[in-house]
Amino acid sequence: MTDHKLQVEAIQRGTVIDHIPQGNGIKIVHRIQKLAPHVRLTVGLNLPSKDMGQKDLVKVDDWLFTEQQAYELALFAPDATINVIDHYDVVNKYKMSLPEHLIGVLTCLNSNCISHNEPVQSHFKVFQHGDHVQLKCHYCERTFSDSLFA
Ligand SMILES: [Zn+2]
Known part of the structure; x- marks a missing residue:
């Protein structure tokens, strides 16, 4: 079949x-x-x-x-x-489903973010807008679009 x-x-x-x-x-x-x-x-x-x-x-x-x-x-x-x-x-x-929080998966793209220097897991809050996703870093509060991680 x-x-x-x-x-x-x-x-x-x-x-x-x-x-x-x-x-x-x-x-x-x-x-x-x-x-x-x-x-x-x-x-x-x-x-x-x-x-x-x-x-x-x-x-x-x-x-x-x-x-x-x-x-x-x-x-x-x-x-x-x-x-x-x-x-x-x-x-x-x-x-497939988006989590509300993405922890320990992606690295923050802000090179000044404290998550790079501290022994912490990366942590983003996830927002979906239609087919697009935005990620807000828990530490530096910067927002990144999904395409930046591709
Ligand atoms: Zn950050």
Whole structure:
């Protein structure tokens, strides 16, 4: 059986990130390459989507991400759908969700921020505006747009 909704070649085991806002697929790829440099990726850009007009899709062979990694990826695709594949079947499907706070994942981009010099975990408050996300540093209170972290 082919799942036409996924619009990509089936994978035996891994993760398919679907319904990524058009243009953000590449950001997701860059992020995954930092998290897991050797995974095999297949990317679909500007695919037709009933709900979104056009969408991006990223397929990752043999890789399941942690909750922390999912939060990090959610910055670039807050409403994406995650399909967990095993033996060519979708065994789990859920919506990506943004956390209210992102702790210990990204480094503050303000070089004067005290979080660089103190033994503290980075800490951002997360704000979503449609497809875009803004992050406010808990320590220096500067606000950064998601694209700065891509
Ligand atoms: Zn800061």
